[in-house]
Every structure is written in C-alpha cells, then in structure tokens.
Amino acid sequence: MKAKFTLFVLFVAAFFAASAQQVPNSSFDSWTTDTLAPDGWATYESVFGFPLGLSGKDGVDKIVGPYSLKLESDSIPGQPAYGVVAGGVGLGKGVMTGQGPQFAGIAFAFKPDTLFLGYKYTSPASDTALMALTMTKNGAGAFTGGAATLALRLDATSQWSLLYTILTSFYTATVPDTLGVEFYASAGNAVKGSTLHLDAVLFGYVNLPSALQEVADKLNVSVYPNPASDVITISTDINTTGFRAVISDINGKLVSVNNLEGQKTIINVSEFSNGTYIYRIADAQGNILKQNRFNVVK
Numbered sequence: 460m461k462a463k464f465t466l467f468v469l470f471v472a473a474f475f476a477a478s479a480q481q482v483p484n485s486s487f488d489s490w491t492t493d494t495l496a497p498d499g500w501a502t503y504e505s506v507f508g509f510p511l512g513l514s515g516k517d518g519v520d521k522i523v524g525p526y527s528l529k530l531e532s533d534s535i536p537g538q539p540a541y542g543v544v545a546g547g548v549g550l551g552k553g554v555m556t557g558q559g560p561q562f563a564g565i566a567f568a569f570k571p572d573t574l575f576l577g578y579k580y581t582s583p584a585s586d587t588a589l590m591a592l593t594m595t596k597n598g599a600g601a602f603t604g605g606a607a608t609l610a611l612r613l614d615a616t617s618q619w620s621l622l623y624t625i626l627t628s629f630y631t632a633t634v635p636d637t638l639g640v641e642f643y644a645s646a647g648n649a650v651k652g653s654t655l656h657l658d659a660v661l662f663g664y665v666n667l668p669s670a671l672q673e674v675a676d677k678l679n680v681s682v683y684p685n686p687a688s689d690v691i692t693i694s695t696d697i698n699t700t701g702f703r704a705v706i707s708d709i710n711g712k713l714v715s716v717n718n719l720e721g722q723k724t725i726i727n728v729s730e731f732s733n734g735t736y737i738y739r740i741a742d743a744q745g746n747i748l749k750q751n752r753f754n755v756v757k
Contacts, residue, residue: 482550482640483565485660486716488524490516497528499565501553503546506560511535513546513644520656522577522619523703523716527658530642532586532649545645545653550638564593567638570630571662573747575705576622577716580615582645582653588613589646593639601635603628608639612646613655621707621714623663659705659716663739663747678748680740686754693724693738701743709735731755 483499492498495514496505502514514530521527530546549562580588590611594600600607609629613622644655679696693704699719704726706714714736717726728736732755739750 481662482660486522486524486526486658487516487528488526490526496548496553497526500528500548500550501560501562502548503544503553503560506553506555511544511546513544514548517656520579522658523718524658527656528642530588530644530655530657532644532653533651543645543649543651545643545649546655547641547643548657549641562639562641564637564639566636567594568634568636569662570626570634572625572627573663574622574624574626575659575661575663577619577657577659578613578622579617579619579656580613580654581617582615582650584650584653586650586653587615587646588653588655589641589643591639591641591643593637593641594635595637595639596633596635599633601631601633603631619656619658621705661705661741663741678740680749680751682738682751682753686756687728688755688757689727689729691726691728691753693719693726693740695719695722695740698722699724699740702748703741705739705741707737707739708732709737728755733757 484497487497489498493505495510496502497516504511504514512531512533512535514528516526517529518526528548530548532543532545534543535541547560551563551565554561554563574592576590590613591608592611593608594602595607599605602609640660642655642657644653681694682691683694684691698721700721702719704717704719704724706717708714714731715726717724735752735754737750737752740748742748
C-alpha cells in the first residue's frame with residue numbers, strides 16, 4: 460500500500476546520538492544493551508526502568524531475523540489512575556520530562572527518498588496505531604512549511620503488510636541534523652488490546668549517491684524460474700551476503716524479507732498465491748539497488 464503522511468508540527472525535544480544513514484537495529488533483532496528495549500531504541504519500560512506490559516520482543520510473529528517488536532495498549536499493573544496506556548517506542552535514548560517519557564532521536568544528516576515499514580496491527584475496536592517521523596535542523600523543522608514531524612496512522616491489518624511512502628515531496632532545501640522515529644500502539648484514546656508488531660523499518664535511497672549508483676549499475680540480478688510454483692532462485696554477479704530481498708505482492712502487502720547469501724539464494728514461494736510479486740534488493744544499509752517483478756503460477 461502507498462500511504463500519504465499528514466503534515467503537522469509537534470514539540471521538538473533535545474536530540475543527541477551517533478550519526479547514521481539507516482535506522483539502527485531496524486528489524487529490532489538486537490536486545491543486548493537493555494532487556495527492556497531493542498538496541499538503539501527506548502521504550503516506556505526502559506525509561507521507567509521496569510516492565511509495564513506495554514512492549515517486548517516477539518520471537519514467533521515476525522518477518523525477518525529472530526524478533527519483531529510488539530507494542531500493546533493496556534493498563535499498567537498497580538496504576539489504575541493511568542487508565543489504558545498505548546505502548547510506545549522511539550529512536551535514541553528515552554528521558555522523563557514533565558510531560559512524560561520523551562524520545563531523544565539520533566544525529567542524522569541525510570534525506571532518504573522512501574520509507575519502508577513491515578507491520579501488523581490488530582484492535583478490538585476501530586483503533587489505529589501511529590508512526591511519527593521527525594526531522595529537524597538546529598531544533599527547527601526540516602519539512603515543508605517548517606513542520607518538524609510527519610504523522611502516519613497505521614490501519615488494522617491481520618497479516619503483515621509492507622507500507623511504503625515517498626518522502627521527497629515533504630523536504631525543503633534544508634539538510635536535517637536530527638532524526639526521530641516513534642511508534643505507538645494507539646494513535647488517540649488508547650483501546651485495551653490494540654497490538655502493533657513492527658519489523659524491517661528501512662529507508663530507501665532511490666536517488667543513490669554516485670558511489671552506490673555505480674554499484675547498482677553493475678549489479679545484475681536474475682530471478683528464475685519465472686513464472687515459479689515452488690521456489691525461486693535469486694542470482695547475482697557479486698557476493699550479496701548481508702543484502703536482503705524484500706518481496707511484496709502487487710498491492711503492497713509484505714510477503715517476506717529474505718537474507719541473501721553469496722551469489723545464489725533459493726526462496727520458497729510454495730505458499731504464495733498465484734499472482735505478480737515485486738522484489739526489491741537492498742544492501743546491508745537498506746539502500747534499494749534493484750527492483751523488478753516475478754510471477755507465481757501453480
């Protein structure tokens with residue numbers, strides 16, 4: 460699915476962290492620093508310093524790697540005054556302010572073309588989840604009209620879906636120095652039981668820097684057989700260990716994310732429905748180098 464962001468200005472907190480071109484720990488697979496939050500991210504749990512039942516890693520319901528991130532809207536044990544709280548996660552360190560937990564973001568001086576997001580969302584009511592993408596320069600918004608944040612509501616989907624949106628139309632000439640990415644299990648009044656799973660949050664650079672464009676131009680990719688019924692083989696003329704093949708159906712629903720190995724990788728498509736699929740080859744930093752289509756016919 461292709462989604463459009465709603466543009467609005469949010470309060471911008473103080474940001475700090477290491478420079479990066481991609482979202483760090485984008486598949487939420489590493490939890491070595493703090494068992495209450497994925498590395499490079501902060502949750503309400505990590506801010507308070509103890510479990511709240513609002514977030515955690517899920518080793519069963521996932522797309523790629525050992526874990527996905529699970530956020531829930533629920534009441535906090537022993538704290539009925541708070542009511543139902545939407546689980547939240549954000550890039551960088553988390554700090555407690557007078558307004559509650561705030562996420563610090565990271566240093567980031569790039570303008571990616573595209574956002575890719577694998578997610579799954581269920582709710583017992585007509586709830587929606589929320590993503591907030593923030594870019595600032597010296598504390599001022601770096602998006603059109605001086606906006607600091609693009610807000611995206613995530614609708615319910617019982618199956619993993621690939622959401623992607625083009626970001627270029629939202630940029631001004633300003634190159635940001637700070638990036639914030641936040642997710643919440645509920646966008647408004649939290650509904651108990653609303654559950655958001657996240658995996659494979661990546662930026663795409665369609666307009667690649669010259670060095671990467673040279674790599675993309677020299678990369679030859681073939682997928683066979685086409686049409687396929689049981690398996691496909693992705694063959695390349697260079698070693699693509701560390702690269703990924705992101706496969707979605709023609710409507711944008713995320714079907715699978717696969718780690719590539721060497722110059723040939725076999726992917727099982729026996730459970731794919733008949734139809735046309737889009738594969739995107741991303742390098743280890745998430746830059747989209749190639750994309751094309753293949754068909755499944757049984």
